Amino acid sequence: MKHVNFTQTISVRSGNPDAIKQLLEEWDRDQAGSDIMGFAGSQLLADRENPGQYVLVARFAVVDPDVPAAEEAARNNERPETQEWARRFRELIDGEPVYHHYDEIYRTG
Numbered sequence: 559m560k561h562v563n564f565t566q567t568i569s570v571r572s573g574n575p576d577a578i579k580q581l582l583e584e585w586d587r588d589q590a591g592s593d594i595m596g597f598a599g600s601q602l603l604a605d606r607e608n609p610g611q612y613v614l615v616a617r618f619a620v621v622d623p624d625v626p627a628a629e630e631a632a633r634n635n636e637r638p639e640t641q642e643w644a645r646r647f648r649e650l651i652d653g654e655p656v657y658h659h660y661d662e663i664y665r666t667g
Contacts, residue, residue: 561620563598563662564627568614570651575612577650578602582614585643595637596621596630610652628659 572578579602589597598619605611618627618634634640648655 561623561626563620563665564596564618564631565660565662566616566618566631567658567660568616569656569658570612570614571610571653572612572651573610574650575602575604578612578614578647581643581646581650589639595634596627597634628661 570578582600582602586600596618598617600617601615603613603615605613616631618631620627621630635644
């Protein structure tokens, strides 16, 4: 099977979505010029039926055909910059985040 793109979702509760959004914008700005191991972008989604519930979607693409995107994401998690970002993110949420990991099997276009 050829390597496929990878997506991680992080479900959280927070009373401060603006600070989470600002943290994501800071990540994008600070990491834009660096090699961030297949990172292809993120989204922050607000649950319309459950105020205060959010889902962060982080997408990773295959960069090196010999390295799965999920492995690139795991490598990214070990970077000091990512560890610091995660520490700051945890300060903005209530309770523990819930992680889910997905391999892309179809995409329009």
